[in-house]
Amino acid sequence: MASARKQAAQRQQLAQVAARLMAEQGIRDFRVAKHKAAHQMGIDVRQSILPKNSEIEAALAEHQRLFSAEEQPAELADMRRAALSAMRVLADFKPRLVGDVLSGLANVYSDIQLHVFAEQSESFDLFLEARGIPFDIVERRYRFSEGHRFYPAFRFVAGEHRFEATLFSATEIREAPRSLVDGSPMERANAARVARLVDEAEVEGKLARL
Missing domain, CATH: 1.10.10 (Arc Repressor Mutant, subunit A)
Known part of the structure; x- marks a missing residue:
C-alpha cells in the first residue's frame, strides 16, 4: 500500500x-x-x-x-483578439481556432493554432503570397480513429503573434483529429465562437475594474 x-x-x-x-x-x-x-x-x-x-x-x-494569475488572462485575451482578426482575413478557408489559445492555457510562448480548409492545397500558399506574408511550412502528424495522417502547417508572424495554420482538405472540416490530451475529437472553434470568448473577456475585465 x-x-x-x-x-x-x-x-x-x-x-x-x-x-x-x-x-x-x-x-x-x-x-x-x-x-x-x-x-x-x-x-x-x-x-x-x-x-x-x-x-x-x-x-x-x-x-x-x-x-500567472495577473498577466496570463491579459495575454490570452490579446491572443484571442489576434486569432479573431486572422480568422476574419482567412474567412475563405473556414478557419477554426484550436489548441492552447482556445482551451485557455496559452502563454507568451504559445503559437496561435488554426485549422484551415481548402479544395486545392496550393490556394492557401497563393493567398499568403498574394498578401506578402512570409511563411515556413512544416509537417504535422494528427491521429484519427483509423490511424495517423500528415498535413502541411504554415508558420507565419502577424503583428506580435506567431501563427501556425494546418491545412486540411475541405471535407475534413467535419472530422476533427484526436486530441493529444484525452484522445477525444479535438475541439475546434469558428470565428463566431471566438468573438464570444473575446466579448466575455472584455466584460469580465470591466467588472474586475469596478
Missing part, C-alpha cells in the same frame, strides 16, 4: 514538474515535458508510471492560476 501511495505521489509530482517546464520553457510536447521532468527528478522512465497528458494539463492550469 505504501508503495502504491509513493507511486501516486511521484506521478503527481512528475505532472507538476512537467507542467512547470511547459509554462516556463514553452515546451508544447507532453512527451518531451514528461521526460525532462523525469530527468530532473532522477526517475527512470522505463521503470515508472508516467502521468497522463490530461494530468499534466490540469497541473498546468493550476500552475498558471498560482503563478
